[in-house]
Amino acid sequence: MQDQKRKEAAVAGTLDAPGRVLPLKPLAAAPQRPPAPRGRMKARHWGIVASFVVVVALPAAICAWYLWTRAADQFASYTAFSVRREEVNSTLELFGGITALSGSSSSDTDILYEYLRSQELVADLDQTLDLRSMWSKADPARDPVFAYRAPGTIEDLVAYWPRMVRISYDAGAGLIDIRVLAFDPSDAQRLSTAIFERSTAMINELSAVARDDMIRYAREELDEAVERLKVARQSVTEFRNRTQIVDPEADIRTQVGLLATLQENLATTVIELDLMRQTTREGDPRIAQIDLKVRVIEARIEAERKKLGIGADGAEGEAFATLMGEYERLIVERQFAEETYTAALAAYDSARSEARRQSRYLAAHVRPTLAEASVFPRRGLVLSLVGLFLFVGWAVLTLLATSLRDRR
Incomplete structure (x- = not known):
């Protein structure tokens, strides 16, 4: 027991040289700091909150109100096709392989893709289907964002065309996917069908020109x-x-x-x-x-x-x-x-044999569909993107303003 007390006293520094235990001295009390004051909202903090409301919350609320109360329902029709060609060889190739004349290539699909975005197609479909009336069924006064304001010029119609007709082209596979939007499901299907028919006529015209050229050149060589x-x-x-x-x-x-x-x-x-x-x-x-x-x-x-x-x-x-x-x-x-x-x-x-058969044609693997419900505009996605962009813009501006203030 004595040994235990000596060890504790030695650790505490109260053991003198001969081994006697000295009395402990009281330690001086550390000075006490006053407690931190309660945080208060300053003017700049209220400014940040106000800017968030003005820049993010209020525009997002207005966008949500417009999407769910003013934006007209849009119906989608889908179609997909590709340019195909026959690979049937003529029996005259036995005479030296001189009949490889049906030379269709991927350039046919490239030409068709450019045609689908051309003013010629838009003007042709406008004369046939009256695109101006079709896309102005939603009242432009009520929905000025998504509706077309008729009558407008052909340039206005061409500028509005990509918003309602989305063309996806896979150059590697040679596939073209088209999504057509309209404010009536039957209008969307009619427009999608008309686009497919015009594309078929365009490919047939290319084939006819190629066949005429082949026959003319072959006739000149024969003469x-x-x-x-x-x-x-x-x-x-x-x-x-x-x-x-x-x-x-x-x-x-x-x-x-x-x-x-x-x-x-x-x-x-x-x-x-x-x-x-x-x-x-x-x-x-x-x-x-x-x-x-x-x-x-x-x-x-x-x-x-x-x-x-x-x-x-x-x-x-x-x-x-x-x-x-x-x-x-x-x-x-x-x-x-x-x-x-x-x-x-x-x-x-x-x-002449090639001219009798269709060497290239348009093959549709998805026929024009008829929508049963409105999917567009995608209100939730649009609101999320708008809110995200507003928040990112507000955050960047706030950080810039804060950094400029701290540097003063």
Whole structure:
């Protein structure tokens, strides 16, 4: 027990050197601060609250009142489609693959997307459906935000078009989704149907133009090929009339055979002449006769060789080699003209075949729908966005004002 008291006294600092316990001294009392005054609202605080009410609460309340009491109900009609093309190949592709003529591409969808946002479409639908009356069914005096103020100009109608017709285009898949709003469900469906019909007519017009171009170009190529074939055949005919030779190849074969026969006769006659000179006396009339025969055969051989283009130049008429070269050139030109004509005729037949069938068309995977309930304007979403933007703007302005005040 004594040891325990000594330890406690040592810890408390009341134990002297010999081990005696000293009495504790009272500690001085710390000075007491007065309590903080109760917080009070200052003028700047009331200003912040007032600014919140004016900038955020009051506009949000006015927006809510307008959305639920003044904004007219809007009905939505949805449709979705894409540009498709046929992949059926013509049987004429067996002749060299020359009929890949139905070349539709994603540019068709791009063109259609631009057409759906064009003034031409808006003006056309206004004449057909009277868009001004359709979109002004909601009283503009009661709902000046969402209703269209008729009559307006075509520019006003085009500016109002994106608010009521939303066009979504997926360039990767080539799909177009359209949402049409109107103040009557049947009007929304009629407008959506009209947009689909105009889009179909536009794609058909593109197909018709492409088919007409294909047929026209193919017809021009065919006409050129026919004219070239006529000229080539006429040139061959003129050559035959001028040379009196129907087939130079057959004639040259005959001439070569005749030349070979003459050379054979010449060789036989020369051998006979040599034998005659060796077996008879000088001045024998038979020797002169055989010698004359040799010279005649040699002259004929020389003449036939000149006809074939062999030997010295200067012979009368044209050599067979020259005639044969000209004839071969004309035949090659005629064959090329015939092949060109065959290809042009196949292309023309293919173009006509493509014209008989619809190579590209508009495929709707969502037909224009008919709304049963009003979904737009989305009042809760609009009020939430308005409140969010007002609050963010108010908070930023308040922080700026506070920071400027603290820097003074």
